[in-house]
Amino acid sequence: MEDVDFDELVASLTLREENQSVKSYQNTVAVACPACGEPFDDLVVCQENPTSLDLTMQLDLCVGTVDDQAVIFTHKQ
Numbered sequence: 569m570e571d572v573d574f575d576e577l578v579a580s581l582t583l584r585e586e587n588q589s590v591k592s593y594q595n596t597v598a599v600a601c602p603a604c605g606e607p608f609d610d611l612v613v614c615q616e617n618p619t620s621l622d623l624t625m626q627l628d629l630c631v632g633t634v635d636d637q638a639v640i641f642t643h644k645q
């Protein structure tokens with residue numbers, strides 16, 4: 569993801585939830601996923617290592633790292 573300006577990407581998103589393990593953002597403006605090019609639904613930044621995700625639905629996931637933090641782009645199926 570070296571070509572992606574992550575700070576700029578996050579600035580386009582809406583922060584929905586933040587706790588000590590994860591921060592999640594909703595993509596309300598259809599920003600394209602840097603991994604697959606399709607607009608993603610949510611971005612999850614893992615702030616703890618390791619971190620568990622509690623998924624409530626079946627999702628396609630794209631994964632990257634930024635500053636040694638895992639970032640996950642979710643796509644509803």
Ligand SMILES: [Zn+2]
Binds near residue numbers: 601630
């Ligand atoms: Zn993707």
